[in-house]
Amino acid sequence: MNMIYARVSCVLALSALLSGCAFSTDKIDLSYNARGAREKVAGAEGVKVQVTAIDKRAIRDKVGRKINGFGAEHGAIESTTDVVELVRGAIETELSLRGFPKGDSALVTCDVNEFWNRFKTGFWSGDSIASINLTVQVKNREGKVLFSKNVVAEGLEPNIQVAAGHNAQPALEQGLSKAIENLFQEPDFIPSLFKAAGVAQ
Amino acid sequence: MNAWFRSAICAAMSLANLTAWSSPPPPVARHAEDDLIRTLSSPDWHKVDDALDQLHDRYSNSPNATPAIRKLLFNKRVQRKAAHILGEQRATLELDEVKVILGFLRAYDVNEVMDALKILRALQEPDAIVRKIVADILPLLKDPETHVVRDACRTLAVLGNKDTVPFIEPLSKDKRSDVQKDAQDAIARLEKGT
Numbered sequence: 001m002n003m004i005y006a007r008v009s010c011v012l013a014l015s016a017l018l019s020g021c022a023f024s025t026d027k028i029d030l031s032y033n034a035r036g037a038r039e040k041v042a043g044a045e046g047v048k049v050q051v052t053a054i055d056k057r058a059i060r061d062k063v064g065r066k067i068n069g070f071g072a073e074h075g076a077i078e079s080t081t082d083v084v085e086l087v088r089g090a091i092e093t094e095l096s097l098r099g100f101p102k103g104d105s106a107l108v109t110c111d112v113n114e115f116w117n118r119f120k121t122g123f124w125s126g127d128s129i130a131s132i133n134l135t136v137q138v139k140n141r142e143g144k145v146l147f148s149k150n151v152v153a154e155g156l157e158p159n160i161q162v163a164a165g166h167n168a169q170p171a172l173e174q175g176l177s178k179a180i181e182n183l184f185q186e187p188d189f190i191p192s193l194f195k196a197a198g199v200a201q
Numbered sequence: 202m203n204a205w206f207r208s209a210i211c212a213a214m215s216l217a218n219l220t221a222w223s224s225p226p227p228p229v230a231r232h233a234e235d236d237l238i239r240t241l242s243s244p245d246w247h248k249v250d251d252a253l254d255q256l257h258d259r260y261s262n263s264p265n266a267t268p269a270i271r272k273l274l275f276n277k278r279v280q281r282k283a284a285h286i287l288g289e290q291r292a293t294l295e296l297d298e299v300k301v302i303l304g305f306l307r308a309y310d311v312n313e314v315m316d317a318l319k320i321l322r323a324l325q326e327p328d329a330i331v332r333k334i335v336a337d338i339l340p341l342l343k344d345p346e347t348h349v350v351r352d353a354c355r356t357l358a359v360l361g362n363k364d365t366v367p368f369i370e371p372l373s374k375d376k377r378s379d380v381q382k383d384a385q386d387a388i389a390r391l392e393k394g395t
Contacts, residue, residue: 035314035344036306037337155309170309177309 022066022074026165030063030081030172032090032180038097041190047197048103049095053088053110056135063172064117064130067163071121077165079172083115087134090180098190104141106196111135113150115176117168119160128167130155130175136183140196147192153178234260241269246278253282257289267292274301281305281313288320299330303337311346318352322359331360339368351383358387366391 064077079086087110092102114133120126131154138147155175160167183189194201237260240252253273256266267290273283274294284302287294294302302324305317318341321334338360341353354372357365369391372384 033309033345035308035341035349037303037340038307174309177307181304181307 022068022163025076025078026066026168027078027080028063028165028169028172030079030083030086030169030176032086032093032173032176034090034093034097038094040099043194043199043201044099045101046199047100047193048105049092049100049108049193049197050102050104050106051088051092051095051108051110053084053091053112055084056111056113057083057115059116063115064119064165064168066165067119067121069121077117077168084112087112087115087176090176091136091183094180094184095193098184100193105198106193107139107141108193109137109139115172117155117172119163119167121163125159125161126163128157128160128163128171130168130171132172132175132179134179134183136189138189138192138196140198144196146195147186147188149183149186149189151179151183151186153182234263234265238266238269241266241273246276249273249276250279250282253279253286257282257286261286261289264290271298274298281316284320285316288323291323291325293325293327294330296330296333299324299326299334303334306337306341311348314341314344314346314349315352318349318356322356335360335365339365342368342372347377347380350377350380354380354383354387358390361387361391363391363394 061078062076063079063083065073066075066077067073091108091110095108096102112134114131117128117130119128132152134151136147136149136151137145139145153175155171155173155178157167157171157174191201234256237252237256240248241256243249243252253270256263256270260266267287270283270286271292271294273279274287276283280301284305299321302317302320305320306314308314308317318338321338324334326334335357338353338356341349342357344350344353350372354369357369361369366388369384369387372380373388375381375384
């Protein structure tokens with residue numbers, strides 16, 4: 001009898017392992033790929049920018065939760081990359097590609113309010129939807145705020161079959177990419193860096 | 202077993218019938234081209250999107266809607282569809298309009314980047330703008346996504362010149378055979394000057 005229990009346990013454990021059990025924790029390696037070219041901003045070399053980011057997320061140790069076929073939440077999805085550093089690095093990379101060197105003549109602060117993936121179940125397939133919410137401020141050395149904006153973006157990995165980490169990853173990365181794109185498309189963002197540094201654009 | 206099989210077939214047919222009857226009615230009568238062009242300035246982006254589809258389906262060779270479609274490049278909701286249609290029309294755009302399409306090259310979604318590359322190689326632009334497009338495509342040759350690199354090679358083969366060859370050259374020895382092939386084809390075409 002014990003042998004039968006042992007065999008059944010082994011089969012269950014193996015099937016859970018091979019099918020990506022909903023109760024286990026998935027670890028994903030998030031990254032930011034600054035794809036394509038960026039136009040250098042005229043005069044940017046005179047504006048030295050320091051980028052800092054603060055974690056303001058309600059849940060800090062996860063970036064999402066796996067769900068089962070009935071939509072019930074189970075195992076956690078965790079990022080092996082520091083999410084706050086990832087966001088900070090993304091802004092810094094984009095500034096650097098546009099010609100802004102690192103320094104302290106202008107300060108960009110970013111509050112990471114939300115960096116979360118949720119799954120939506122459907123009849124045939126589901127969607128992985130990531131919500132990114134950042135508050136970005138530009139300050140001068142005296143701490144005067146010259147730009148403040150709440151940047152929101154959504155990433156989508158459509159038609160997924162498994163609500164697990166490997167499907168949350170592209171949605172989160174896409175969401176971050178869109179949030180950063182939205183920030184740099186804000187007409188006042190780049191001019192505020194020049195103002196903060198006291199440099200004429 | 203046969204009776205079970207017959208019942209299953211009957212059930213499937215009934216379900217198919219039910220689905221067909223419950224499907225939405227066909228779209229409202231199609232508008233004439235002028236009406237569709239007027240709809241392009243509607244504040245309702247769903248209507249604009251539908252008008253773009255209809256113009257694309259029914260008047261793809263007509264240049265009448267081109268000016269209105271060009272304006273839609275600055276409407277985030279429908280800009281990709283507008284760009285796609287302008288590419289198919291082999292339109293000539295102004296620099297600020299081309300810059301919108303160049304912005305698509307920064308997208309996270311590989312398919313969006315590939316679509317943008319296809320649109321760019323279809324446009325009929327003056328040399329100065331083509332040089333700007335080529336400069337923006339060159340970084341994509343180092344992209345981690347194979348399909349992006351391949352489409353970048355193909356687009357540079359159309360828009361580039363002999364000066365572009367040194368940028369593509371390293372890819373002709375790439376370990377990915379499909380990248381290698383597209384790079385070699387692009388180099389051959391650019392060196393031939395066609």
